[in-house]
Amino acid sequence: MAQMLAARLHVPSRTLRLEEVPRPQPGPGEVLVKVEAAGVCLSDVHLIDGTLTPLLLRGDTVTLGHEVSGTVAGTGAGVTAWSPGQRVVLHAGERRDGVTYTRGVDYDGGWAEYALCAADAMTPLPDAIPFEQGAIIPDAVSTPWGAITETGEVRPAEAVGVWGVGGLGVHAVQLLRAIGACPVVAVDPSPVARERALAAGADLALDSADPEFRQKVGAATGGAGLAAAFDFAGVPPVREQAVSVLAPKGRLVLAGLTDKPLTVTDGTRFSYLQQRILGHYGSDMPVALPQLLRLIQGGRLDFSGSVSGVLPLAEAAEAVARLEKKEGDPIRLVLRP
Structure with missing residues (x-):
């Protein structure tokens, strides 16, 4: 044989x-x-x-x-x-x-x-x-495509955020720009990743540890917050940060995989704003x-x-x-x- x-x-x-x-x-x-x-x-x-x-x-x-x-x-x-x-x-x-x-x-x-x-x-x-x-x-392209078009249901001119600009996240930035999301905010602690995000079409690239993070997202979205946020990092602190800058009825899409617990610090606020957390795979x-x-x-x-x-x-x-x-x-x- x-x-x-x-x-x-x-x-x-x-x-x-x-x-x-x-x-x-x-x-x-x-x-x-x-x-x-x-x-x-x-x-x-x-x-x-x-x-x-x-x-x-x-x-x-x-x-x-x-x-x-x-x-x-x-x-x-x-x-x-x-x-x-x-x-x-x-x-x-x-x-x-x-x-x-x-x-x-x-x-x-x-x-x-x-x-x-x-x-x-x-x-x-x-x-x-x-x-x-x-x-x-x-995977590297179709997973973010599915997260954006199916699970996240992003529409043109919606403000979106991408956490983790690695193998999936950088493609998410390209795809979001292609379908007309605006602004596209990329978040990553790595300066190289942030430069990569800007080259891929992000309107703004932020360090997750920036002390003025929330203010900068607010300024970029006219105070409205993000209509959709995508976690491609699979890190619990990312999810907490993303929820903190979501708009009313905003949705957080979890594409990054992790075996760690998922928590929402202020459940009352989350419910009052009718926000959503959506799991995504493939x-x-x-x-x-x-x-x-x-x-x-x-x-x-x-x-x-x-x-x-x-x-x-x-x-x-x-x-x-x-x-x-x-x-x-x-x-x-x-x-x-």
Whole structure:
């Protein structure tokens, strides 16, 4: 049986191992994809450090990688919509028996030379979009897109805030500007991240520790506060700060993942102002991916600057370390088999 290289996480020991494993064979309704690029996400780091744990994984080891692009290498029985050589982006998850499973978490992902995918969990990747850019769209771009357009329901001219201008937050800034949010206020303790936010289209970039933080948000919004605030940091103090500058009926969207408790200091004020806290995870892939790819093709969005580095699959551990340490302040690192 043909072998392939894969970066696999042994969950009980949180050990990332580079292994030779059998190349998977597509079953009925499945497609075998030759991986061309796979993104390295902070969620991957958290799976390795133990902050996140797979809930639906069968067994104790999984190939990481939920941001994947590649070419069709083969198809299983009953698959007629795809043929070898087609460029594709894999969805970051699949529905099975009414339950959503996350690629590279609950089942094997794309940190490998080949990956399996359900035939209805892929989207064609236009020739004009490089594999490295295509790979990061299923999470780094589509998650903030879903948070903004679906969960947060942001409308043109609404004042919005983005906490955490990393791999997801910087794309949130771009997307919010693209749909006409105004002003877009970015919040991050890192000066590099704040500069990145301004370059991505933020109207104002603030340090969360700024003693005049509330006054500056008030001035930027004409005293009204933020109609919507997005937490991409997953840090409890961020949520408290965001609530403090929300407008009446404002909504706080939680896209950053954390296992820490969620609290509202002044519950009476929160209820009186009819504010809302909304959880968010991922996006509606069959809808979001074609939308985003169309916007990129049409020149409305450009994520060419989001790929901060490309490393060979054999250096997956190095990529994880660089992201964990924020070495070079990467937006997204990409692995190439």
